[in-house]
Amino acid sequence: MIWKEKYKIGVPEIDGQHEELFARVTTFVQTLRSDKPWEDKVAKVNETLEFMKDYVVTHFQDEEAYQAEIGYPYLEKHREVHNNMVAYVAAVSEEYEKEGYKEELMQQFGGRLLAWLINHVVAEDQKIAEYARSKEVTQ
Template sequence: MIWKEKYKIGIPAIDRQHEELFRRVADFVQAIRQEGRWEEKIDKVKDTMAFLQEYVVTHFNYEEKYQQKLGYPDWEEHRKIHEAFKADVQNMAQEFAAAGYHEDAVQKLAGKLLAWLINHVVAADQKMAQYVTEQGLEKI
C-alpha cells in the first residue's frame, strides 16, 4: 500500500476518499507489475480506468463544494488542477481504448497516477487543510 499517514490532511471525509484512491491505484500498480501474461492484466487496467473516471469526479466535486462552502480563496485554482487531471484520465482512457492497452503506455500511466496523487495531496490539499485549520473551520 502506498498510502502513508503523513498524507492525511486532517479532514476525515477527504482523507477517507484519498485513502481509497491510493488503495485502488496501488492495487492497479501491483496487478500490472506481477508476473503473468499481459493479456490477463488488461481487465484490471480497464477496471481501474473506469473507477478513476467515476471516483475522481465524485471526489473532486466533493472537495470543490467543501472549498466553496468554506470560502477557500484558492478553490478556483484547485478546481483547474482537478479539471486538468480529469481531462488527462479521460484522454488516457480513450487512447487506451482506441490503440489497445499496450504495456509500456500502461506502465507510464501507473507512474503518472502515483506521482500526481502524491504531489496533489502533499501540496494542494495540504494547503487547503492549512487554511481550514488557520481559519478554525469545520473539518467534515
C-alpha cells in the same frame, strides 16, 4: 504507496476518498509491474480506468465543495488542476479504447497516477487543511 494518517485533511468523506485512491493506484501499479499474465493486467486496467473515470470526478466535486464552504482562496486554481486530471484520465481512456492494451501507455498512466498522489493528494490537498486550521485560529 501506503496511506498514512498524516495525509488526512480532517474531513472524513474526503479522507476516505483519498485512501481509496491510494489503494487503487497502488494495486494498479503493482499489477503492471508484476510478471502476472497479460490478461490479468488487462483486467486490472479495465477495472482501474472504469473506477477512475467516475471516482475522480466525484472526489473533485466533493473536495471543491468543501473548499467553497471554508472560503479557500485558491479554489479556482485548484479546480483547474482537477480539471486537467479529469481530462488526462479521459484521454488515456479514449486512447485505450482505440488502441487496446499498450504496455507503454499503461506504465505512463501508472506513473502519472503515482505522481498525482505525491504531488497533489499529499502536498496540494494538505494546503486546504492548513487553511482550515489557520482560519480556526484567527476566528
